[in-house]
Structures are given as C-alpha cells and as structure tokens.
Amino acid sequence: MLYSHLCTPREHHLSRRQMLGAMGGMAAGLGLAGVQAPTFAEDLARNEKQVLLVWLDGGMSQLETWDPKPNTRYGGPYRSISTSVPGVQISELMPHTARQMHNLAVVRTMKTEDPNHSSGVPKILRGQPKDRGVVYPYLGSAVAKLLGPTSTGLPPYVWVKPGSGGFISKHAGFLGAKYGALAVGNGKPPENLVRPESISNADDEARNDLRKRLNERFAAGRRRDYGEANSFVFDLSEKLMQHADLFDASQLPANDVERYGKSEIGENMLLARGLLEAGVRMVHVQSYGWDTHGDNFNAHATRVPRFDRAFAAMMHDLDERGMLDNVLVICMAEFGRTPRINGSIGRDHWNIAWSLAMGGTGIRPGVVVGETNAEGTDVKSQPYDIGHMFHTWYSALGIDSQRTEYHNGNQPLPIAHDDYQPVRELLT
Amino acid sequence: MIEESIPKETSSVDTTRQLCWIRFSHDGKRLLGGGYDALIRRWNLVDEELTEIDPIDGFHGWVQAFAQHPEEPLLFAADSWGRLACFDDSAEVTVPKWDLPSAHDGWIRTMSISHDGKQLATAGNDHHIRMFDTTDGTLLHEVEAGDDDIFSVAIHPDGKSVVSGDLFCTLKVWNPVSGECTRELDARKMHFYDRDQDVCGLRSLRFLDEGRTLLATGAEPTEAGRGHGVPVLYFYDWDSGELTKRLEQGDSNDGFIADLVTHPGGFFMSVTTGQPGKGKLIFHRRDEERPFFEYTKMSNTHSIALQADGHKFFVAATNRNSQGNGAVSDKEGNYLGNFSPLHLFTFEN
Numbered sequence: 001m002l003y004s005h006l007c008t009p010r011e012h013h014l015s016r017r018q019m020l021g022a023m024g025g026m027a028a029g030l031g032l033a034g035v036q037a038p039t040f041a042e043d044l045a046r047n048e049k050q051v052l053l054v055w056l057d058g059g060m061s062q063l064e065t066w067d068p069k070p071n072t073r074y075g076g077p078y079r080s081i082s083t084s085v086p087g088v089q090i091s092e093l094m095p096h097t098a099r100q101m102h103n104l105a106v107v108r109t110m111k112t113e114d115p116n117h118s119s120g121v122p123k124i125l126r127g128q129p130k131d132r133g134v135v136y137p138y139l140g141s142a143v144a145k146l147l148g149p150t151s152t153g154l155p156p157y158v159w160v161k162p163g164s165g166g167f168i169s170k171h172a173g174f175l176g177a178k179y180g181a182l183a184v185g186n187g188k189p190p191e192n193l194v195r196p197e198s199i200s201n202a203d204d205e206a207r208n209d210l211r212k213r214l215n216e217r218f219a220a221g222r223r224r225d226y227g228e229a230n231s232f233v234f235d236l237s238e239k240l241m242q243h244a245d246l247f248d249a250s251q252l253p254a255n256d257v258e259r260y261g262k263s264e265i266g267e268n269m270l271l272a273r274g275l276l277e278a279g280v281r282m283v284h285v286q287s288y289g290w291d292t293h294g295d296n297f298n299a300h301a302t303r304v305p306r307f308d309r310a311f312a313a314m315m316h317d318l319d320e321r322g323m324l325d326n327v328l329v330i331c332m333a334e335f336g337r338t339p340r341i342n343g344s345i346g347r348d349h350w351n352i353a354w355s356l357a358m359g360g361t362g363i364r365p366g367v368v369v370g371e372t373n374a375e376g377t378d379v380k381s382q383p384y385d386i387g388h389m390f391h392t393w394y395s396a397l398g399i400d401s402q403r404t405e406y407h408n409g410n411q412p413l414p415i416a417h418d419d420y421q422p423v424r425e426l427l428t
Numbered sequence: 429m430i431e432e433s434i435p436k437e438t439s440s441v442d443t444t445r446q447l448c449w450i451r452f453s454h455d456g457k458r459l460l461g462g463g464y465d466a467l468i469r470r471w472n473l474v475d476e477e478l479t480e481i482d483p484i485d486g487f488h489g490w491v492q493a494f495a496q497h498p499e500e501p502l503l504f505a506a507d508s509w510g511r512l513a514c515f516d517d518s519a520e521v522t523v524p525k526w527d528l529p530s531a532h533d534g535w536i537r538t539m540s541i542s543h544d545g546k547q548l549a550t551a552g553n554d555h556h557i558r559m560f561d562t563t564d565g566t567l568l569h570e571v572e573a574g575d576d577d578i579f580s581v582a583i584h585p586d587g588k589s590v591v592s593g594d595l596f597c598t599l600k601v602w603n604p605v606s607g608e609c610t611r612e613l614d615a616r617k618m619h620f621y622d623r624d625q626d627v628c629g630l631r632s633l634r635f636l637d638e639g640r641t642l643l644a645t646g647a648e649p650t651e652a653g654r655g656h657g658v659p660v661l662y663f664y665d666w667d668s669g670e671l672t673k674r675l676e677q678g679d680s681n682d683g684f685i686a687d688l689v690t691h692p693g694g695f696f697m698s699v700t701t702g703q704p705g706k707g708k709l710i711f712h713r714r715d716e717e718r719p720f721f722e723y724t725k726m727s728n729t730h731s732i733a734l735q736a737d738g739h740k741f742f743v744a745a746t747n748r749n750s751q752g753n754g755a756v757s758d759k760e761g762n763y764l765g766n767f768s769p770l771h772l773f774t775f776e777n
Binding site (some may be wrong): 058070071072073074075076077078079092115116162263264265287288289291292293294295298299301302303306307338339340341342343344345346348349350351352375377378 | 445446464465466488489490492508509534535553577595622623624625626627628652653654655656683684701702703704705707727728745746747750751752753754755756763764765766
C-alpha cells in the first residue's frame with residue numbers, strides 16, 4: 001500500500017475487508033525491507049493485542065500521584081501510602097490504585113522536551129520521533145495501522161472523551177485519515193448509529209443495494225481503494241450498530257457504576273471496558289482539566305480520587321477477566337507538574353522529571369523504574385524520553401519497534417525514535 | 429484617626445520559604461508563620477526589624493490550620509498529616525504544652541477557638557469535627573460531619589453550636605454534644621464544578637456581632653484550573669439563616685480571599701490570591717458596597733497579621749515570577765523555589 005500525506009482524507013478510506021486482509025500479513029504485506037515475516041500463529045497472537053490509553057490532559061501532578069515526596073519542601077500536604085508491592089509507595093489520594101500496584105509498572109524519570117500543551121501533547125502522543133518532514137500518527141492511529149482491527153471488525157481506534165464526538169482524522173498524520181480516531185463524545189454513540197424503526201428490513205436492504213451500486217459506479221476507472229474507501233465508515237458503523245447496547249448506560253450493573261464512580265472519568269472508563277471487551281483494538285480514554293496552575297492541591301483532592309476509583313476498577317476488571325494478558329494499559333499526560341508551588345498555590349508544567357504508569361500485556365508488573373531526587377526537582381537515575389516508551393509499548397505488543405517501518409510513499413519511516421530502544425526493565 | 433488613614437508600606441523582608449499564614453504573638457513582639465515546609469517560623473520584631481529565630485518543628489506536610497487563645501499566649505497549630513499541638517507563643521523554647529500526633533486522619537484544614545478560649549474545634553479531610561479542651565488537648569466531642577472535606581469551622585460565641593463549611597459550600601450547623609446537624613445554610617455559589625473537579629471557594633467562617641451574624645469569606649470560583657474567582661464576603665443572619673448581604677472585593681482575576689482580619693477601626697482588611705503576579709490588600713467597610721482602599725503592588729498575597737493596637741501589620745505575599753513552566757534555576761543550576769516576602773505596613777496617622 002502506498003500512502004501520501006498530500007492526499008485527501010476520502011482517498012484514504014479503506015474498507016474493513018481490506019483492512020482485515022491487510023493486517024494478516026501486515027509486515028510482509030507492506031513490502032518493507034528488513035522486516036521478518038511472522039508466522040501465522042505469531043501474527044494471530046499479535047493481532048489479538050489491545051491497548052487502553054488513559055490520557056490525563058493538562059498534566060497530572062506526579063507529586064500527588066505516582067512519585068510523592070511527602071514532608072519535603074515541594075511535597076505538598078499529602079502523605080504517601082503503601083501499595084500491594086512491598087516498598088513502593090504512592091500518594092494517599094490513590095488508595096484503590098495502591099491495591100492494583102502489583103499489576104502496574106511506573107516510570108518516575110520521564111524527561112521530555114516540551115513543557116507546553118499545544119506542542120507537547122502531539123509530541124508525546126506521537127512518540128516524538130526524529131523530524132523527517134512528516135506528521136507522525138498519534139499512538140492510537142499507530143496501533144490502528146500496525147495491528148489493524150481485531151477479528152471483530154470493530155473500529156480499530158476509539159477515542160472516548162468528554163464533549164463532542166465524530167471522526168478525528170488528524171490523529172492519523174501521514175498514515176491517512178482512515179486511521180483516525182472514532183471519537184465517542186459524552187458517552188454517546190455516533191449519530192444515526194441505530195437504524196430508525198420506521199425503516200424496514202426490506203427498505204434497508206434496498207438502500208444497501210443502491211449504495212453498493214453507486215459505489216461500484218464511482219470506483220470504475222479509479223484506484224481500487226477509492227471505491228472501497230466509501231465503504232469504510234459505513235462498515236465501521238454497521239459493526240458498531242451490533243454493539244449499540246454499549247452506549248446504553250442504563251444497562252450497566254449498578255455495582256459497576258458504583259465501583260467506577262459517578263464521575264466523568266468513571267463513566268468513560270466503564271464505556272472503555274465495554275469497548276475493549278467487544279473487541280476494539282485501541283481505546284483512548286480522555287480526562288480533561290488537569291492543568292492546575294492554581295489551587296493545585298484542592299484540585300487534586302477531588303480529581304485524583306475520581307481517577308483512582310475508575311482506573312483501579314479497570315485494572316481490577318481486566319485482571320479478573322484475564323484481559324491483562326492481551327491488553328496493554330498506559331496512563332499518562334503530556335507532562336507532570338512543577339515541584340515548586342507558585343503564588344496561586346498551583347503547580348505549572350513540568351517536563352523534567354515526571355511519571356507515567358503502564359500495565360498488562362508484555363509489561364513487567366509491580367516494578368518502579370527510575371528515581372527522582374529527594375525533592376523531585378530532577379531525575380536521579382536514567383532519564384527516559386517518550387521515544388523509549390513507544391519502543392517499549394510496541395515491544396509489549398509484539399511489534400519489533402526497531403525493525404518495523406512505515407512507508408510514506410517511497411519514504412521508509414521508523415515507527416519510533418531511532419535513537420532509543422525499549423526499556424528492558426519494563427518488559428516481561 | 430486610624431480608620432480614615434491609609435497604610436504605607438515601610439519595608440519588606442524576604443523569607444526562604446512560602447507561608448500559609450502569619451500572626452503576631454500574644455505580646456505583639458513576635459511574628460509567627462505556618463508554612464508549606466512543616467514548620468512554624470518565628471521572627472522577633474524590634475524597631476520594625478525582623479530577626480528570625482528557631483522555628484517550631486515536629487510537623488509534617490503543611491502547617492495550615494491555626495488559632496490563638498483570646499487571652500493567653502497560646503498558639504494552636506495543626507498540620508496536614510493530622511497533628512494538633514499547643515505552644516506558648518512567647519517562649520523561646522519550642523516544646524509543645526500538649527501534643528496530639530493523630531488528632532485527625534490526614535489534613536487538618538481548619539480550626540476555631542471558642543470566645544472564652546476553653547474549646548478548640550478542628551476539621552479537615554477526614555470529615556470529622558473534633559472539639560478539644562484547650563488546656564490539655566482532651567477530646568471533648570466528636571461529630572461525624574458527612575462525606576465531604578471540611579474547609580472551615582467556627583464555634584458560635586454561645587459555645588452551643590459549631591458551623592462547618594464543606595467542599596460543596598454547604599454550611600452545616602452542629603450540636604457538638606449530640607453530634608446532630610440542626611440546620612443548613614446555603615453558600616453553594618462559592619462552589620464550582622468543571623470536568624471532574626469540585627472547586628470550593630469557601631476559605632473561612634467567623635461570627636460577628638456577638639454571634640448574630642455569620643461571615644463566610646472566599647470566592648465565587650469562575651473556573652477550575654487557575655484559581656479564578658470573584659472574592660466575596662457573605663453575611664448571614666444567624667437566627668434566620670438567611671444570606672443578608674454579599675460584598676464583592678474585586679473581579680474574577682482577584683481569586684480567593686485568602687485571609688481577613690478586622691481592624692479595631694471596624695473595617696475588614698483582606699488579602700487576595702490573585703492571578704500570577706497579582707494580589708490585593710483590600711480595606712472594606714461592611715456598610716459600603718465597594719472597598720475604600722486597595723493596594724496592588726504585592727504578588728499573590730496569602731495572609732495578614734495585624735498588631736493588636738491596629739497601627740502596624742504584615743502581609744505575606746509571594747516573590748515575583750513565582751509561576752513558570754519547566755525548570756527554573758539559579759546561575760549555579762540550583763532549582764529555585766518560591767518564598768513569601770513579608771511586607772510591613774504602618775498607618776500614617
């Protein structure tokens with residue numbers, strides 16, 4: 001397949017069938033030099049991997065979560081608590097997550113380039129590879145490309161977020177719009193997902209026949225993927241229609257609603273669980289509002305417990321259902337928050353020594369990688385870039401991050417920063 | 429006449445750390461300040477010169493809650509890990525007169541001393557209000573005050589009730605002996621919700637007019653991330669529970685009223701947190717809609733300490749350029765923290 005970042009989104013639409021066909025021999029099918037062709041079994045196993053990204057937009061404070069420095073100058077008011085991993089402590093604001101620590105790995109020495117939201121968010125979500133004049137895909141789009149949909153045929157990349165929904169093609173970068181995010185806003189399914197009752201089965205079949213004929217006419221004389229592109233969104237919607245119940249919160253067990261919490265992140269995380277169970281390859285759960293330049297400590301006092309409840313419930317459920325064997329869980333933001341407390345009793349943006357967490361498939365559970373200094377003002381051990389993490393996560397998913405390449409037209413591109421490698425301490 | 433005069437900033441002293449609050453000792457000869465570094469710092473004041481002496485230590489986290497005995501040189505202070513202790517505020521030694529390492533489970537945000545000085549009420553993140561005997565720290569009463577963090581408490585002058593303000597800015601009146609909530613007052617305009625964050629604008633409660641009026645101070649928050657809010661004072665008629673007056677002290681850029689004291693001349697002196705680099709000292713008469721004095725040359729003000737005679741006061745502010753993303757270092761590469769300049773003011777008359 002050839003791709004061009006200059007093409008229109010329509011030209012990049014691709015049918016589910018084509019995606020399924022392509023993913024079976026993805027590496028070989030891409031015709032990439034130097035990529036080992038996986039065996040069928042390996043390929044199958046790889047293709048059942050799934051990813052959950054929990055994105056805390058604005059930047060959660062590492063000092064009030066994963067890397068507390070209690071009773072130090074910048075440590076804030078909170079205590080640290082023990083976790084299910086002996087010797088590992090996290091903030092007292094996360095008692096539920098503390099009990100899931102044996103399922104998690106934490107990196108405390110993230111040192112990245114950009115302390116700004118507008119440029120930092122895309123850099124982190126793209127893994128900030130070397131600049132080669134192309135716009136790299138966000139992690140979700142990258143996973144959608146590299147692994148494709150699961151065998152369910154459900155959309156490979158769903159973005160569960162507060163606010164509006166829609167199809168967000170810009171996440172895909174040079175890969176092309178078809179690898180964009182299907183955004184589910186405020187827990188609502190895409191509009192017109194469910195067929196109106198007024199349309200009978202016969203009418204529906206007739207409409208589909210007409211649609212197919214028009215597609216065939218349009219495709220005549222054009223590249224094959226032109227025609228198939230028109231079916232792409234329809235195919236996704238059709239598959240989602242079979243899971244419309246996922247979006248009906250009234251069908252959720254009351255106990256689950258209680259465990260995940262009656263909060264924005266709780267509701268979205270519970271929806272994400274359903275999407276993963278249904279077979280969506282990549283689910284990105286978004287939580288907004290972590291940019292606490294003012295009143296940081298009171299803000300985290302209400303925000304973190306809501307995150308904690310939802311995140312821990314997710315980890316518990318994935319574990320209990322055996323899904324951590326296949327699902328890679330990542331929890332991060334674009335950066336952390338400054339150790340120093342500003343005049344508004346807030347913390348500002350901090351890219352120097354921040355934390356993120358992960359768990360699930362391929363990730364060594366219960367480890368803490370890296371150490372910051374006593375006051376959290378810098379790393380004390382090996383710093384890690386987001387590029388290290390992308391290599392690590394691809395490796396956890398069974399993708400050889402140092403040999404697999406994208407092709408942007410004739411331009412081969414590494415899937416992660418070519419100066420970095422996976423962090424072996426984080427991998428099983 | 430002090431009431432008609434305006435203050436003049438006469439000096440400013442830099443500290444090495446940030447302070448949550450400052451107050452004069454009972455004898456007026458010492459300035460005390462609780463900080464974000466688990467210490468109560470102390471300065472002797474001689475001829476308007478501050479000389480720092482050994483701090484009071486043994487705390488953890490933040491030393492945010494405090495109270496002073498109305499007649500004796502006793503300072504009560506609590507930290508964010510649950511310790512409550514009593515000190516002689518004029519003594520050189522820092523040994524507590526009594527000490528409760530686990531008065532609460534976690535952050536003690538607020539305390540109030542009764543008008544007769546015999547009882548102390550404390551509350552915070554463990555959702556309990558506890559009443560202690562100020563002479564020895566004996567627990568007198570305990571109230572299970574709901575499911576929400578408590579931001580402020582005040583003991584009514586009659587000693588028979590305690591009012592608390594929670595995260596959602598509901599003011600609950602408690603009988604501390606029975607533990608019953610007898611009624612609720614509404615300050616919910618001080619609460620703001622946005623994207624999984626509850627913002628509590630309430631910062632303090634106190635009684636005026638010998639208990640006939642309850643004053644709630646803080647802000648009506650207007651957004652969640654940056655501490656925007658309109659600084660306000662709510663006056664409640666205690667008998668009816670009705671909000672009888674609402675005074676604004678600025679706009680949404682002024683943030684929270686971080687501290688407020690009453691001048692002997694009868695007006696309120698308050699300081700506001702403000703947006704980056706901004707903070708106000710405000711004088712406001714209760715019967716006037718607008719403040720009659722504002723001073724805006726300080727950055728992010730947090731507390732005000734007024735000498736008993738009303739002639740002199742300090743404001744704890746924040747150093748300039750306290751905000752900033754990424755690492756901020758000195759020439760040697762040392763990470764730079766923030767601190768609280770202490771601004772001394774005197775009234776000209």
